[in-house]
Amino acid sequence: MKKAVFTYNYYLKTFKSPNKRTKEYLRKTYESTWNILEGSVRSSKSTINVLAFCLALEESPNTLHMAIASSASLARTVLFDCEGLGISYYPQWQAHTNKYGERYEQRIFKGKYQGYDALFIKPAKGNNHGVKTIIAMGGDTSVSYESFRGMSLGMVIATEINLLHLNTLNEIKARTIASKYRRVFLDFNPTTPTHYVYKWLNDLNDVNYLHMTFDDNPAITKERKEEIMKEYDPDSIEYKRMILGQRVAGEGLIYNVRDYNIITGKIDFNNYGKYVISADPGINASGTCFILCAMTNDMKEIHILHEYYHRNKDERHLGIKMPQDYLYDFFDFIKQCEQIMGYAAWRVLCDPADITFIREYQRNQYQNRIGYVLYNAVKDLIDIRIKEGINLLYTGRLKFHNICARTIDQFKRAEYDENKSKNGRYERKDDPIRDVDVGMIDATEYAIAEFRNYIYNRVTGE
Numbered sequence: 001m002k003k004a005v006f007t008y009n010y011y012l013k014t015f016k017s018p019n020k021r022t023k024e025y026l027r028k029t030y031e032s033t034w035n036i037l038e039g040s041v042r043s044s045k046s047t048i049n050v051l052a053f054c055l056a057l058e059e060s061p062n063t064l065h066m067a068i069a070s071s072a073s074l075a076r077t078v079l080f081d082c083e084g085l086g087i088s089y090y091p092q093w094q095a096h097t098n099k100y101g102e103r104y105e106q107r108i109f110k111g112k113y114q115g116y117d118a119l120f121i122k123p124a125k126g127n128n129h130g131v132k133t134i135i136a137m138g139g140d141t142s143v144s145y146e147s148f149r150g151m152s153l154g155m156v157i158a159t160e161i162n163l164l165h166l167n168t169l170n171e172i173k174a175r176t177i178a179s180k181y182r183r184v185f186l187d188f189n190p191t192t193p194t195h196y197v198y199k200w201l202n203d204l205n206d207v208n209y210l211h212m213t214f215d216d217n218p219a220i221t222k223e224r225k226e227e228i229m230k231e232y233d234p235d236s237i238e239y240k241r242m243i244l245g246q247r248v249a250g251e252g253l254i255y256n257v258r259d260y261n262i263i264t265g266k267i268d269f270n271n272y273g274k275y276v277i278s279a280d281p282g283i284n285a286s287g288t289c290f291i292l293c294a295m296t297n298d299m300k301e302i303h304i305l306h307e308y309y310h311r312n313k314d315e316r317h318l319g320i321k322m323p324q325d326y327l328y329d330f331f332d333f334i335k336q337c338e339q340i341m342g343y344a345a346w347r348v349l350c351d352p353a354d355i356t357f358i359r360e361y362q363r364n365q366y367q368n369r370i371g372y373v374l375y376n377a378v379k380d381l382i383d384i385r386i387k388e389g390i391n392l393l394y395t396g397r398l399k400f401h402n403i404c405a406r407t408i409d410q411f412k413r414a415e416y417d418e419n420k421s422k423n424g425r426y427e428r429k430d431d432p433i434r435d436v437d438v439g440m441i442d443a444t445e446y447a448i449a450e451f452r453n454y455i456y457n458r459v460t461g462e
Contacts, residue, residue: 010084011091016218018048025210026052029183030059032208036201037187039212040245042220042228045187046078046159047085048212053157053185054090057121060181061129062154068172070140070163076117078159080136087134087157093121116147139168152178157185162197163381169200190241192249192421213245233394237416237426238387250416250426254386257412261393263401267305273297274346275305276450277337278377279330280443281323281354287311288326289439291407292337293447299454302392303399304444306340308333309406311437327360331368345372349446352376377446383426385445392448397455407440414438 018026022044029035029052037045057065067087069075080088093108107122113135121132137148139158145167153175158164176182188197201207210216214225232239235256240246275294282288292306308329312321338344350358361374380388392398393411400408413436417429428438 011089011094014219015047015051015085018044018218019216021210022048022212022216025208026055028208029056029185033182033184033206034201034204035183035185035208037210037212038190038245039210039216040214041189041242042217042225043212043214043245044217044219045212046082049157049159049185049187050079050082050085050087050090053155053183054087054092056155056181056183056185057132057134058124058127060132060154060179060183062152062179062181063130063132064151064153065132065134065155066137066148066151066153066157066172066175067134068137068139068156068158068164068168069160071138072117072136073138075136075138075159079157080117080119087119139164141165142167144168145171148175151175154179154181155183155185159187160189161186162188162191162195164197166196166200169197190245190247192426193247194249194421198247211245214243231391231395233390236390236394238390242387249418250421251418252415253412254414254416254428255390255393255411257393257400257408260396261399262408263303263399267401269341271296272303272305272341273299274451274454275337275341276347276349276447277334277345278443278447279348279350279357280439280446281326281351281357282310282312282439287437287439288321288329289406289443290330290333291404291440291443291447292340293444293451294341295451295454301397301399302448302451302455303401304404304407304447305401306333306337307404307407307440309440323356323360327357327364328368330361331365331370334370334372347375347450348372349375349377349450351442351446352379378449379446380449382428385448386426386428388448389441389445398444398448407444410438410440411444414441 026048035049035052037049039045067075067079069078080086088108088110090108093106095104095106097103107124109120111118111120113133117136119134123129123131138144140163142165144165149171156172156176158172161169172184176184191197214220229243232243233256237248237250240248272294275292278291278293280289288310290308291304293302293304295302310321310329334345334348358374389398415429417427420427428441429436430438
């Protein structure tokens, strides 16, 4: 698909007039300090808040402002760019000629502010407020707030605030106290009701709040809405959060492994193209896990075709294998995979946390006739990995051969960690001492991350 060129005309053509509820929210942003949008995916939360932020920026006499997300790169992607509807493309700041023939110069430019990516907006004619600066920041760690501590901010726009650290949220409040036109724009998907973000929001005054759903996005068609809904398992917590926009806690079984996720009978290896080998070395009593994950030739599905599992304990929970033993098991597993598939792996991956395993692999690989570079596995946020696994299983894009019994069993038995869920963290229980192990799931997720661009682009046609 041809990549879109984001321009003044693109914004005008793509942006759709919001509905009555959303227009009322926009009107209230002129008189409210805290403007909050909570709701389902694709409900246009970010787009609406970007518009509100840009409108308010024209009114603000302050010169320094901030756009923040869990990371600075996400702030740039979601708030600055937003697929052509972000701050960078706000039409009134682009060079254009209106329908009356009046020519307007470009007012917005990209640059750096004290080393941070930033946008600079020149004042409109007749406006003496001076050049406005918007810096892109990240805020998901306990020390992220230190990067903007001491700054006097006029306005802030933040996305996915449930992923921001509480210290970051508190600093946003502190840095805008002296603002001459204090406006803060926040959006997020619902999370567990006990998440600290809700208590923090309840302590705010002068709040303009709107809960949004698919129906609030004027640009989404009925067909596209149904297409998105089909990606989510209707029996899952993720469906309630992301589609219905409900606040729900993580509890009970996570995954629904259906019959169509299990491959039985003889495998036709001609149906596969690229494959990866993924390792999750065990620590202490955890299991050591290796998997072979292959992508079908049509790039629509990824299959787990071979596995290795060994739990490093005996009945007294003492180790019965040394790291070197597991390394040689991994070398043997790689050779087995090559024999099974008939050709070399695309990539060999390992959890980057196991430095000893990686170092020993690199030291011993060539004398064992292993020529692969050992790549560090991509470890996304566990919340993202869980959601992706649920949806891939539901849509039948993730399957297991029935010989991979350990992997199937771990997916079937995986449960939410209710203690962590109380703090808004959707994680799996992982307690090898009590035979609750998720190593095969971790190894599978590492492999999925490698195929992500292929399988999603193929399925969506992007």
